[in-house]
Amino acid sequence: MEEALLTVKNLSAWYDSEKKVLRDFNLELKGHEAAGLIGLNGAGKTTFLKVLSGLLPTFSAEQIRFHGKDVNLRDEAFKACRYTVFAEDSSFRYFTFWEYVSFVFSVYGKKQPDLSELIKGFHFEDYTHTLLKDLSTGNRRKVFLITAFALKPELLFLDEPVNGLDFQSTEYLYRQIEGYKEYGTCLFSSHILESITLTCGRVFVLEEGGIRRIFEGGKINAADIREALRDENDVQGFC
Numbered sequence: 001m002e003e004a005l006l007t008v009k010n011l012s013a014w015y016d017s018e019k020k021v022l023r024d025f026n027l028e029l030k031g032h033e034a035a036g037l038i039g040l041n042g043a044g045k046t047t048f049l050k051v052l053s054g055l056l057p058t059f060s061a062e063q064i065r066f067h068g069k070d071v072n073l074r075d076e077a078f079k080a081c082r083y084t085v086f087a088e089d090s091s092f093r094y095f096t097f098w099e100y101v102s103f104v105f106s107v108y109g110k111k112q113p114d115l116s117e118l119i120k121g122f123h124f125e126d127y128t129h130t131l132l133k134d135l136s137t138g139n140r141r142k143v144f145l146i147t148a149f150a151l152k153p154e155l156l157f158l159d160e161p162v163n164g165l166d167f168q169s170t171e172y173l174y175r176q177i178e179g180y181k182e183y184g185t186c187l188f189s190s191h192i193l194e195s196i197t198l199t200c201g202r203v204f205v206l207e208e209g210g211i212r213r214i215f216e217g218g219k220i221n222a223a224d225i226r227e228a229l230r231d232e233n234d235v236q237g238f239c
Contacts (some may be wrong), residue, residue, distance in 0.1 A: 003068055004028040005185055010062035011050050021047045023209040032181045036196040038188040039206035045189035051156050052085040080108060083153040085144040087160035093133035097143050106148050118146045121172040138164035150177050158188035162195050174198050193225060
């Protein structure tokens with residue numbers, strides 16, 4: 001059996017100790033896969049990605065392992081293997097795109113590659129010298145997405161990455177996610193079924209604080225996922 005790349009066992013996370021957002025949460029990610037995390041708004045998708053990104057200290061877990069070894073989520077070696085694009089991110093407001101990219105590659109100790117294809121693919125050519133604070137929500141999202149796909153970390157986490165993107169950029173994003181298996185593993189959260197059905201090899205359904213269903217391969221379809229979520233009116237998709 002293939003060893004999991006990342007294992008999370010019996011995770012609980014909270015902002016208020018009296019009310020856990022995640023509980024009895026279990027998930028395994030394989031190496032070189034595109035996986036989706038889907039759930040209704042407020043299900044805890046962003047909370048889980050904050051935990052993995054070392055941004056939420058209020059959690060407990062029986063086990064978190066990376067490459068078969070216990071890992072501290074704030075350990076520098078683990079941080080160097082991951083990059084997260086959050087749905088809401090107002091950081092680096094006074095950086096331009098190029099300044100931000102240069103900073104990130106310096107922090108990760110990597111040589112900055114040619115970004116022209118990604119910039120063109122996300123239709124970002126006219127904004128590379130604009131301060132992030134002056135960009136629209138969608139264009140600000142593109143800054144972090146372009147950086148993520150250029151950086152190619154072993155673990156790439158995307159939080160509602162479609163939000164705010166134009167149609168052409170969304171189509172390009174889908175191709176980037178689907179092709180990411182060549183470089184590493186991409187886990188992205190969404191409440192939009194189209195994002196999942198077009199790109200994923202596995203889908204984790206988050207409900208009531210934990211992973212309640214897993215869909216794989218040919219079993220991934222919008223109708224079954226809607227049924228799993230038990231409220232199709234709150235889930236968007238094209239199928």
